[in-house]
Amino acid sequence: MAWQRSPVFLSLLAVLVIVLCLTAPQLATPSVRASTSPVAQGLVEQGRSLYDRDRFADAVQVLQQAVAEYAATGDTLQQAIALSNLSLAHQQLGEWVEAGEAIATALELLQTQPSSPAQQSIYAQALMIQGRWQLAQGQAEQAYDTWTQATTLYQQLEDESGSLQSQINQAQALQAMGFYRRASNLLTDLVALLETQPDSATKVLVLRSLGDTLRSTGQLQQSTQALDKSLAIAKHLALPTADIYLSLANTKRMEILEKQRISSSGSFGEVPVQPELFNKVFQLYQLASQTGSPDTRLQAQLNTLSLHVELQQWTAAQALWRPIQAALTQQIPSRSTIYNHIDAADSLTRLRQAETSIAEPTWGDIEVLLLRANQQAQQLGDTRSQTYALGSLASLYEQTQDFAAAEELTRQALFTSQIYNTADLTYRWQWQLGRILKQQGDRPGAIAAYTGAVTTLQSLRIDLAATSRDAQFSFRESVEPIHRELVDLLLQPDRDPSPAELEQARKTIESLQLAELDNFFREACLDAKEVQIDEIDQQAAVIYPIILSDRLEVILSLPRSDSAQDSSLPTLYHHTELVAATEVENTTGLLFGFLSNRQSNARIPPLTTKLHQWLVAPFESTLQAERIQTLVFVLDGGLRNVPMAVLYDGQQYLIEKYSVALAPGLQLLTPQSLRPQRLSLLMAGLSQQRPNFPEFRPLPNVVSELQNIQTEAQQADISSRVLLDGGFTKLSLQTAIDDVPAPIVHLATHGKFSAQSENTFVLTWDGIINVNELDQLLQTTGINRRPIELLVLSACETAKGDDRAALGLAGVAVRAGARSTVATLWQVADASTALLMERFYKELVRADVSKAEALRRAQLSLLHPAESDDPRFSQPYFWSPIVLIGNWL
Incomplete structure (x- = not known):
C-alpha cells in the first residue's frame, strides 16, 4: 500500500520509519513549486536513487551539489528540503556531526522565510528529522520537545497524518526517557483515534509501538493483543512483519518468565526454567531474523543469544557468537549500536562464567566489544552511553577479579553519571563499587557505596516504578539485592553492630518494604x-x-x-x-x-x-x-x-x-485510633455463587455474618448499611461510599491476593474490583466524604504457590487509603469467620479497646471456645488466618 504524499512534504515514510526502525528511511522527491533549477532537480532525483539503493556516501555527494545549486539560485525552501535529506543520508552513515549541521542549517534557513503553509510543512518535517538525530544522539528529552513542536505545526495545518506520526515519535522519546506509562497513554489515544479509520501502515506502527510500551509496563496480555492486531493488519496489507514478530517474541518471553516466577515456591535463588515452553519464542525470533532488516536481524540474534544463556543452552549460545560479532562490526555508531555491544557482552560474560572451558569467545573478545562501545560513545559525545559502557567494562573486570581496574573504571562511570545526573545509572555503579570494595575488604567504603545506592534509589522512586519490567530495572535483580546486601554488611555475624548501624539496617528494611510496594503497583503512589x-x-x-x-x-x-x-x-x-x-x-x-x-x-x-x-x-x-x-x-x-x-x-x-x-x-502508618462516637459502618457481601466465577463457592453464612454485625452496631448506636448479593455491585458500592459517611467498610466476599496488582481483586455481583479500582472506589470524594478508618475483607485468600502473594494483601491495605485492614490469608469455613467477625465488632465498639486487641479477643474466643461454641474452631485453621495490617490502635 503506497503512502499518501503531499507535494510539499518530505516522504512521510522517511520520517516515520526512522524513529521506529522498520526499514531504512526513504527520501522523497520534494517539490513546493516548479524547481527554479532543473540541474538541482536532477541532482535530487539522482540522490534519491542512490539513497534507495543504500549508496549513502554517493547520495551525500550528490545532495551536497543539489544544496549548492539551490543556494546559487536563491531557492531557499528547496535548499532546506535538500539539506534535510542530506542530514538523513549523513545519519545513515553515522556521520552525526555533519548530519546535525545540515539539519540545523535547514531550520535556520526556514526561519528566515515568511510563514506560509508550504514553509510550515517543510519546517515541521525538518523538525521530525532533527528529532530523529537528537534521539540517536541520546538526547531523548530534546527529541520529545522537537516532535511536540512538529505536532503543533501539523495540527495547525490540519495534517492528521503528520500529527499522528509526530505523536508516535513522541511516544518513542518518552520510552527512551523511561516514561512508559505516559507513552502508553499517548499511544492508546492514537489507537482510539485510528479505530474508525481504514487499516493502514500508520495503524500497524501505532499498534506495534503500543504493544512494546505495554510490555515495558508489565501489561503482557494487553501487549499481545495490540501486537496481534498489528500483525493481522500488516499481513492483510502485505507490509513487513519482521519487527512485529520480534516484539511478539519479546512479549511471549516475558509472559513465560512471569508465569514461571509465580509458580516458583522460593523467593531466593534462580527460578527453575522449562526450555520447552520457549519453542514458540525461538520460532518468532527466527521469523524476525529471516525477514527483517540487518538491524532487526541483529536484535533478534541478540535476544536469541540472551535466551539461550538464560536457559543454559550453552552450545546454541556459543554458535551465535561469530554471526553477532560480524553483524556488530557492520553497524554505524549510534546509541542503539552501543547498547547492542553492551547487551552482547553481558550475555557472553554469563556464557563464559558458566562454561569456563570454551575456546571462544574469550574474555579478550568481550573486552573488545565494551572498548568499542566506549570509543563510539566518545565519538558521539553521548555521555550517558559512555557512562554505561565504562560501568559495563568495569563489571567485566569485576568478573575476572581485576578489582583494581574494576574500581577505577567504576569510579569514572560513577563520577560521570553524577555530574550529568543520570541517577538510574548512578545507583548501579554505586552498587557495583560497593561489591568491589567488599571484595577488597574495605567494609566502611562498601557500606558508604551501598548507602549511596539506596539513597539514589529512593530519589528514583517515581522513575523506577514507572519504568520497564525488563532486565534493566528488574526489581528482584537490580533493586532488592542492594537492600539485602547492605543489611548483610551492616549486621555481620562476627561483630556487634553499633546503634547507628542497627538503625540504618532498620531503615533499609523499611526502604525495601516501600520499594516492593512501588514495584507491586508499578508506580510510586505511596506517601512515606x-x-x-x-x-x-x-x-x-x-x-x-x-x-x-x-x-x-x-x-x-x-x-x-x-x-x-x-x-x-x-x-x-x-x-x-x-x-x-x-x-x-x-x-x-x-x-x-x-x-x-x-x-x-x-x-x-x-x-x-x-x-x-x-x-x-x-x-x-x-x-x-x-x-x-x-x-x-x-x-x-x-x-x-x-x-x-x-x-x-x-x-x-x-x-x-x-x-x-x-x-x-x-x-x-497514620497514628490515630478509632473514635467510637463517630463510627458508622458500610457492609457488602455475596452469599451466592456467581455463574461467571464457578471457582468461588457460595458463602451462605455471609447473610448471618452481616446481620449479626449489624445487630452489634445497633446496640452500640452505630449506623450501618448493607449491600447484599444483587445489591452489591461496583456501582452500588461506589454510590454508597459517596453517600454514606462510613469510616468502616466491611466486604464479606471472595477475593484473591497476588504478587501482581492486576491479579489482586475482590468479587462483586457483577464482576471483580481489582486493587487499583478498589483504591478509586474507596477514595471517591462525595459531599459526606470521610477517610476510611478500617477496611475488613472477611472471605479472601492469598494465591497458592505464589511466594509473594501476601504482598498483594499489604498492597490492598495501603492503596485502599484505609488506615487499617483486616483480612484473611486463606479461605475458611464461613461459619467460623462469621462468628469471629461478630465478636471482633463486639469488642471494637468498646471505647478502650484497640483494633489489634479487639481482634485478639475475638481469636481467643475461638481458641478457647465456650460450651456453646463449635470446638473445631479452636484449630489454628479457623482462627489464625485473620490478620490486621496497618494501624493497630
Whole structure:
C-alpha cells in the first residue's frame, strides 16, 4: 500500500520509519513549486536513487551539489528540503556531526522565510528529522520537545497524518526517557483515534509501538493483543512483519518468565526454567531474523543469544557468537549500536562464567566489544552511553577479579553519571563499587557505596516504578539485592553492630518494604513519612526480620528510652539466626500449607515453634520487662504468608500473650485510633455463587455474618448499611461510599491476593474490583466524604504457590487509603469467620479497646471456645488466618 504524499512534504515514510526502525528511511522527491533549477532537480532525483539503493556516501555527494545549486539560485525552501535529506543520508552513515549541521542549517534557513503553509510543512518535517538525530544522539528529552513542536505545526495545518506520526515519535522519546506509562497513554489515544479509520501502515506502527510500551509496563496480555492486531493488519496489507514478530517474541518471553516466577515456591535463588515452553519464542525470533532488516536481524540474534544463556543452552549460545560479532562490526555508531555491544557482552560474560572451558569467545573478545562501545560513545559525545559502557567494562573486570581496574573504571562511570545526573545509572555503579570494595575488604567504603545506592534509589522512586519490567530495572535483580546486601554488611555475624548501624539496617528494611510496594503497583503512589514507634504506641514493639542468603537477621524496635545514650534513636535489639534462606522459605511454605489444610493440625506445632524461636524467643525477656502489649511485624519474603498469631512457644500461642499486627513499614502508618462516637459502618457481601466465577463457592453464612454485625452496631448506636448479593455491585458500592459517611467498610466476599496488582481483586455481583479500582472506589470524594478508618475483607485468600502473594494483601491495605485492614490469608469455613467477625465488632465498639486487641479477643474466643461454641474452631485453621495490617490502635 503506497503512502499518501503531499507535494510539499518530505516522504512521510522517511520520517516515520526512522524513529521506529522498520526499514531504512526513504527520501522523497520534494517539490513546493516548479524547481527554479532543473540541474538541482536532477541532482535530487539522482540522490534519491542512490539513497534507495543504500549508496549513502554517493547520495551525500550528490545532495551536497543539489544544496549548492539551490543556494546559487536563491531557492531557499528547496535548499532546506535538500539539506534535510542530506542530514538523513549523513545519519545513515553515522556521520552525526555533519548530519546535525545540515539539519540545523535547514531550520535556520526556514526561519528566515515568511510563514506560509508550504514553509510550515517543510519546517515541521525538518523538525521530525532533527528529532530523529537528537534521539540517536541520546538526547531523548530534546527529541520529545522537537516532535511536540512538529505536532503543533501539523495540527495547525490540519495534517492528521503528520500529527499522528509526530505523536508516535513522541511516544518513542518518552520510552527512551523511561516514561512508559505516559507513552502508553499517548499511544492508546492514537489507537482510539485510528479505530474508525481504514487499516493502514500508520495503524500497524501505532499498534506495534503500543504493544512494546505495554510490555515495558508489565501489561503482557494487553501487549499481545495490540501486537496481534498489528500483525493481522500488516499481513492483510502485505507490509513487513519482521519487527512485529520480534516484539511478539519479546512479549511471549516475558509472559513465560512471569508465569514461571509465580509458580516458583522460593523467593531466593534462580527460578527453575522449562526450555520447552520457549519453542514458540525461538520460532518468532527466527521469523524476525529471516525477514527483517540487518538491524532487526541483529536484535533478534541478540535476544536469541540472551535466551539461550538464560536457559543454559550453552552450545546454541556459543554458535551465535561469530554471526553477532560480524553483524556488530557492520553497524554505524549510534546509541542503539552501543547498547547492542553492551547487551552482547553481558550475555557472553554469563556464557563464559558458566562454561569456563570454551575456546571462544574469550574474555579478550568481550573486552573488545565494551572498548568499542566506549570509543563510539566518545565519538558521539553521548555521555550517558559512555557512562554505561565504562560501568559495563568495569563489571567485566569485576568478573575476572581485576578489582583494581574494576574500581577505577567504576569510579569514572560513577563520577560521570553524577555530574550529568543520570541517577538510574548512578545507583548501579554505586552498587557495583560497593561489591568491589567488599571484595577488597574495605567494609566502611562498601557500606558508604551501598548507602549511596539506596539513597539514589529512593530519589528514583517515581522513575523506577514507572519504568520497564525488563532486565534493566528488574526489581528482584537490580533493586532488592542492594537492600539485602547492605543489611548483610551492616549486621555481620562476627561483630556487634553499633546503634547507628542497627538503625540504618532498620531503615533499609523499611526502604525495601516501600520499594516492593512501588514495584507491586508499578508506580510510586505511596506517601512515606518517617515515624518512630513511640510516636504511635508506647506499649508496642516492632519486629523486623530480613532473610539473607545464609542467615536470618531480626531487629526489635522499642520506644525510645530517655536513659539511652542517644535518645534520638529508637531502642533497638538484634538477633542473628544462622539459618539459610532456603530453610526459612521451606519452613514458611510448609507451614502455610499445613495451616490452610484443616486435616494437618498435628503437623503445625513443630513449625510454629521453630518460627517462634527464630523471631520472638530471643527477645522474650526484654518484651516482658518493657511490658509490651502489642507486637507489630514488618515481614519479609515467605514470612508474610504466615499469621504471626500462631507462633508457639511450647505452651502458648503468641496471640495468648500479645496483640499482633502486621505493617508494611512504620513510614506508611497514620497514628490515630478509632473514635467510637463517630463510627458508622458500610457492609457488602455475596452469599451466592456467581455463574461467571464457578471457582468461588457460595458463602451462605455471609447473610448471618452481616446481620449479626449489624445487630452489634445497633446496640452500640452505630449506623450501618448493607449491600447484599444483587445489591452489591461496583456501582452500588461506589454510590454508597459517596453517600454514606462510613469510616468502616466491611466486604464479606471472595477475593484473591497476588504478587501482581492486576491479579489482586475482590468479587462483586457483577464482576471483580481489582486493587487499583478498589483504591478509586474507596477514595471517591462525595459531599459526606470521610477517610476510611478500617477496611475488613472477611472471605479472601492469598494465591497458592505464589511466594509473594501476601504482598498483594499489604498492597490492598495501603492503596485502599484505609488506615487499617483486616483480612484473611486463606479461605475458611464461613461459619467460623462469621462468628469471629461478630465478636471482633463486639469488642471494637468498646471505647478502650484497640483494633489489634479487639481482634485478639475475638481469636481467643475461638481458641478457647465456650460450651456453646463449635470446638473445631479452636484449630489454628479457623482462627489464625485473620490478620490486621496497618494501624493497630
